[in-house]
Amino acid sequence: xxxxxxxxxxxxxxxxxxxxxxxxxxxxxxxxxxxxxxxxxxxxxxxxxxxxxxxxxxxxxxxxxxxxxxxxxxxxxxxxxxxxxxxxxxxxxxxxxx
Amino acid sequence: xxxxxxxxxxxxxxxxxxxxxxxxxxxxxxxxxxxxxxxxxxxxxxxxxxxxxxxxxxxxxxxxxxxxxxxxxxxxxxxxxxxxxxxxxxxxxxxxxx
Numbered sequence: 001x002x003x004x005x006x007x008x009x010x011x012x013x014x015x016x017x018x019x020x021x022x023x024x025x026x027x028x029x030x031x032x033x034x035x036x037x038x039x040x041x042x043x044x045x046x047x048x049x050x051x052x053x054x055x056x057x058x059x060x061x062x063x064x065x066x067x068x069x070x071x072x073x074x075x076x077x078x079x080x081x082x083x084x085x086x087x088x089x090x091x092x093x094x095x096x097x098x
Numbered sequence: 099x100x101x102x103x104x105x106x107x108x109x110x111x112x113x114x115x116x117x118x119x120x121x122x123x124x125x126x127x128x129x130x131x132x133x134x135x136x137x138x139x140x141x142x143x144x145x146x147x148x149x150x151x152x153x154x155x156x157x158x159x160x161x162x163x164x165x166x167x168x169x170x171x172x173x174x175x176x177x178x179x180x181x182x183x184x185x186x187x188x189x190x191x192x193x194x195x196x
Binding site: 002003005019039040041042043044045046049050051053059090091092093094095 | 100101103117137138139140141142143144147148149151157188189190191192193
């Protein structure tokens with residue numbers, strides 16, 4: 001199992017619109033092959049910051065299966081315009097399973 | 099419930115020593131009041147990067163209860179010398195529970 005981690009800085013004033021768009025977008029990611037679960041959480045110290053944590057079966061389920069899908073076009077359209085700067089995304093694995 | 103998130107960049111070559119020190123340090127954090135659960139994971143793209151995720155009942159359980167405790171002195175001694183740069187730590191809350 002792989003954890004995708006994205007720290008999302010949303011343009012100030014757009015937080016509510018982002019949350020509303022995300023509530024639609026999460027239906028897309030949840031339907032992808034290899035998707036296990038996700039959480040979106042809001043930063044206490046920086047109210048326009050969010051963290052998206054997604055568990056995938058394999059890294060390729062995210063980097064190929066999702067990012068090269070038609071559904072990703074829709075995800076992008078819903079969410080990417082909210083980000084400033086555009087987020088770096090990293091993948092993490094359990095220490096014990098390396 | 100509050101999620102503490104720390105992205106930990108460990109000095110290159112010190113990864114195994116850090117993991118071994120962390121396996122001792124996790125006993126300390128797990129015994130603190132308000133601690134719920136934690137995960138330490140290793141970054142695939144940057145092998146000397148880790149993410150520490152800790153669930154606490156309240157933010158004060160971490161920022162006051164843990165950081166002002168005697169046990170934190172021990173935690174620091176075990177772990178802080180591995181980090182470069184010294185990590186920023188943020189706290190996140192569920193969107194729906196704000």
